[in-house]
Amino acid sequence: MEVIPGLPEDLGLECMIRSHYTTFRVVSQTCHLWRKLLQTTDFHSYRKNKGYSHKMICFVQSIPPNALADETGKSANSCGYGITVFDLRSRTWGRLSQVPKYQSGLPLFCRVASSGNKLIVMGGWDPFSYHPVKDVFVYDFVNQLWRQGKDMPSKRSFFAMGAIDGHVYVAGGHDENKGALKSAWVYDLGRDEWTEMIQMAHERDECEGIVMGNEFWVVSGYDTSSQGVFVTSAESYCVSTRMWNLVESVWKAGQCPRSSVLSLKPSQLISYTEFSSAITDGAFGIALGGQILLKESADVDVKKAFFLVDVGEGQNYRIEKINVPDQFSGLVQSGCSVEI
Numbered sequence: 001m002e003v004i005p006g007l008p009e010d011l012g013l014e015c016m017i018r019s020h021y022t023t024f025r026v027v028s029q030t031c032h033l034w035r036k037l038l039q040t041t042d043f044h045s046y047r048k049n050k051g052y053s054h055k056m057i058c059f060v061q062s063i064p065p066n067a068l069a070d071e072t073g074k075s076a077n078s079c080g081y082g083i084t085v086f087d088l089r090s091r092t093w094g095r096l097s098q099v100p101k102y103q104s105g106l107p108l109f110c111r112v113a114s115s116g117n118k119l120i121v122m123g124g125w126d127p128f129s130y131h132p133v134k135d136v137f138v139y140d141f142v143n144q145l146w147r148q149g150k151d152m153p154s155k156r157s158f159f160a161m162g163a164i165d166g167h168v169y170v171a172g173g174h175d176e177n178k179g180a181l182k183s184a185w186v187y188d189l190g191r192d193e194w195t196e197m198i199q200m201a202h203e204r205d206e207c208e209g210i211v212m213g214n215e216f217w218v219v220s221g222y223d224t225s226s227q228g229v230f231v232t233s234a235e236s237y238c239v240s241t242r243m244w245n246l247v248e249s250v251w252k253a254g255q256c257p258r259s260s261v262l263s264l265k266p267s268q269l270i271s272y273t274e275f276s277s278a279i280t281d282g283a284f285g286i287a288l289g290g291q292i293l294l295k296e297s298a299d300v301d302v303k304k305a306f307f308l309v310d311v312g313e314g315q316n317y318r319i320e321k322i323n324v325p326d327q328f329s330g331l332v333q334s335g336c337s338v339e340i
Contacts (some may be wrong), residue, residue: 003037017047021054021340024117024142038142044116048339057086057286057293058096058119059335060110067327068105080105080127083112083119083139084328086293093328099137099146107133111170113163114338115189117141120168122161122187123152132157132176136187141340150192153185158258160209160218164239166190169197169216171237172204180205180224184237200235201246208257210269214239219250219269220257230254234269259284259334262292287311288337295332 003012016037019027028035037043047053061084068080082105083096099106099121107124114120119139126133136149152170159173159181171184180203186195204221211217219234234247250269251257260272260283272285272294284295292309306329310318 017050017052021141025144028142041116044340054340055088055288056338057088057288057335058083058112058114058338059286060106060112060333061328062330063105064327064330079330081108081333082106088288088291091322093325096139101135101148102127107135109157109333111159111161111334112336113161113168114336115163115166115168117340118189119338120163120189122170123156123159125157138189150194153194156181158206160207162209162211162216164211164214164216169209169237171200171209171218172207172221174205180222197237198244200244206256206258208259208261210261210263212263219261230256262287284332286335286337
């Protein structure tokens with residue numbers, strides 16, 4: 001099989017893996033073989049192993065009315081939410097196209113996760129009615145298009161979410177009656193199917209989800225009778241055994257874990273606030289490899305700073321304040337790292 005006519009297969013593949021991710025759509029439209037190649041897991045694994053993958057951070061962020069109007073081509077009287085993309089290598093900022101169903105902005109409090117060359121957006125509240133939604137959207141970085149996936153089995157808000165090997169796990173949160181949940185489901189990205197998992201041991205509203213190896217962790221949260229009283233425990237789901245394990249005393253009592261949980265070592269969790277006294281409760285962070293993008297606070301004050309943290313050995317951290325264009329400095333609600 002000649003990847004590029006006239007070149008040996010291995011040399012043609014070496015050329016292909018050097019393509020910048022922003023050219024994938026054009027490359028995939030060139031011929032059927034290239035389109036099929038770019039969609040394979042092997043291509044992206046080989047690209048990553050050779051050091052040509054692209055590291056980015058994607059997060060759900062408020063967009064000022066003027067910027068929203070410029071990006072969508074429609075007038076806007078209020079802020080909407082979109083997916084901001086920060087390129088770690090070039091230190092550049094950008095925005096993905098809006099989901100066709102929500103041209104004026106994504107559902108409030110939706111959650112995001114990534115798997116391979118795809119970004120998954122789930123749940124949240126309708127931006128006009130404020131009613132919870134079950135929507136699932138998948139963005140493909142190869143063809144640079146959104147598609148709508150199969151709806152979530154039920155409406156839930158403020159749940160934990162994480163992706164492992166083409167499967168997206170959701171757990172906890174609360175239902176339409178504000179009742180905390182301990183149920184969990186897994187979404188098969190390739191088959192576009194949902195499967196119910198065994199329940200967690202405890203209800204966990206406003207919990208946070210992180211992935212460690214082949215385990216999906218649901219950190220802290222609180223039950224229906226203890227509104228806002230965040231617990232110190234977590235529960236980890238092992239993909240191979242399909243069982244939950246209760247882990248005690250891994251989080252600070254009373255501290256909200258939303259978008260602020262980091263694992264530097266297996267089974268050891270810390271808060272982003274531990275990096276510096278300048279980083280206070282409410283800070284938002286996303287880790288990718290040895291670097292972390294931090295927003296000083298996830299509140300509505302758009303003047304709050306962004307920092308880039310290089311994590312060294314032991315307790316050696318280098319914190320750098322980075323410049324952010326005004327249109328990318330708004331409220332952040334959730335996010336994840338992507339490596340293409």
